Amino acid sequence: MSVLLDRNTRVVVQGLGREGSFHAARMKEYGTKVVGATKPGKGGTTQEGVPLFDTMAQAVDATDANTSIVFVPAPFAMDAMLEAIDAGIDLVIAITEGIPVADMLKVAAVLETSGTTLVGPNGPGAITPGQAKVGIMPAENFSPGGIGFVSRSGTLTYEIADLLTRAGLGQSTCIGVGGDPVVGLPTPDAVRLLNEDPATEAIVIVGEIGGSAEEHAAEYLRAEGKKPAVAFIAGRSAPPGKRMGHAGAIVSGNQGTAESKVRAFEEAGIPVANAPSEIPDLVKQALRR
């Protein structure tokens, strides 16, 4: 078992441009079933061996796809996500960066009444090592195992997955929830999925400054945690009022500070690593307890 992705994942690519086709090829190499892509006006043809469809509805009808990955540029990303949701797809993974918040609020409102799960935007996607990769992460750094991994970051996720892999700690599913202030699957929801996943033995949560998703995740685990967890918060030295790369990574007033997040995890009995390098040992200790 795993969450979100497994061997039955069938992916349609939305936005088969330069980045989209590069990563579609990497996903196929990994063994992910990339069953099609949408390109309005090119339906019925193929591109690099990928069947093209005019609409998501047609793609889903023809391929039985259950997942889509969105690479389309920010101005058109809302439309792409809504089209995928409308086509009744189970999982949408949005890689696109720079989507206006107002668009994401609309998408979030539509998600409330749909059965679709959205991961991202502005994230690396998700991977169930050994089964399926729907994202842009370098697969070499991941390995199958029992660590469920949730992160708001991209490269930091790869870095920590690499550290875990080197320490012999394989991963059940890694979910890059995205660095925007409004995302489809916020950290607490992703943590919930892993907490309820029988294949996940321990959870690693990589948060960063801004918002209060980490606090809510800590609250949830404090009440309902079934397995050990370890956390890390990026941006502990960031000054207030400055956005640190990610649109969502900003301390405003007394909101979203690293201290508040560290405190929330510690109060929930979840050890917080001072540096990514400490995470594997903390996970091993937590698993021994």
Next chain:
Amino acid sequence: MLDAEAPRDGGCVSEVGRVVADGDGDGETKAVPSRKRGDDARVETARQEDRLTASPRDRGIEERGESMGRGNERHQPTISSNGPVKLHEYQAKQLLARAGIPIPDGRLATTADEAERAARAIGASVAVKAQVHVGGRGKAGGIRIAKTPAEARDAAKAILGLEIKGLRVEKVYVERAADVDRELYLGITLDRDRRRPVVMLSTVGGMDIEQVAATDPDKIARGWPSPLLGLLPFEARALAFEAGVPEPQRDAVADIARKLFTVYVQTDASLVEINPLFVQKDRSLLAGDAKLDVDDNALYRQPELAKLKEISRDEEAEEKARALGFSYVQLDGDVGIIGNGAGLVMSTLDAVKLAGGRAANFLDVGGGAKEEVVRSALEIVLANPRVRSVLINIFGGITRGDEVAKGILAVIATHPPRVPLVIRLSGTEAEAGRKLLASAPLESRETMDDAAKEAVRLAKEPVRV
């Protein structure tokens, strides 16, 4: 008169120099609004509406774009590129007026002469208000009351050129003083937890809403309208009831809330605030101060608002970096930082702090780290004279570590940097990359922690010649 009121921080002034908070939500201590009233208060009429209806274009963005242009030539410092685009009070008010929200009659002035003419045209007591993107204008002497055009001239003379928290005042807004009875707060922003806009209304206006939220949360009524439907009439009414707005203003406040929501949506605002929202003695409502921040992800579809972006000297490097697709934030330490990925760079900053040093900047080059990227990034970081060492932390993912190393070596060969470099490569083919770097004139470390320690040590060493 203002001096006597000096402890009050503020943005908006009623008739006789009572300074009230500027509601900029910057977390600063805000004034408790004084209940003193001036004897010679004059009633503000709806005349500014005449002006608006007479010439709607007059207050349009188009025209303001031009006046902005003039401001930029003078190198007006202000808006941060790293976050929302902030509008000046007068710009925000013009957007409110366009949506039908009553604002005081006001005019922009960049000279004392213009301020005098503006006051004469308004024909009443005026407030002369510094237009700078910092909180605490009033406290810093950036707001003065003038009863005559001559006084307005003197006030503008005193305010123009003033440095408020490092920003030079280049523009003042001359505005008819209101006849204030009470003050309300009205604001709309994003509620990240609920993934909805939140509309906040309070009868405790004129204060920093964060402070009210902390000390008196019950004083703020909140509503979370659907982003698909907008703020519906019943929701706006419910807010007015919940906030305890009295009957004479209830409908008008609900109406302004709905209009403000329209502004929030139409401008892609991340924050829009009327604080204070004056209730005048004649029971009419008037926006005392206004704040509007625009989501910079939405600027591509807000070309008029994008034009209002102003860049300060401090932010020139941030803008340059942004043009290259990097994300850069200048900090006050001496260890320059370059990395790929926001989270990784944030962690690198943290590692430097843990090692007892201070980062000079945040620089995320985004995806891969090819030669060109490393070269431009180094240029930006080394332009900061405070930088004493540079720590490059790259995760080789899709771009392999050995390729990254080759890029770094090429840059060093052609552009030897003026300070020592510490490189830390991790991820795919990192070992191969480190081998390539072994003979280069730089320090290569295997872990982020070790690299941070070395960069901090080097930054503390005497300057190498």
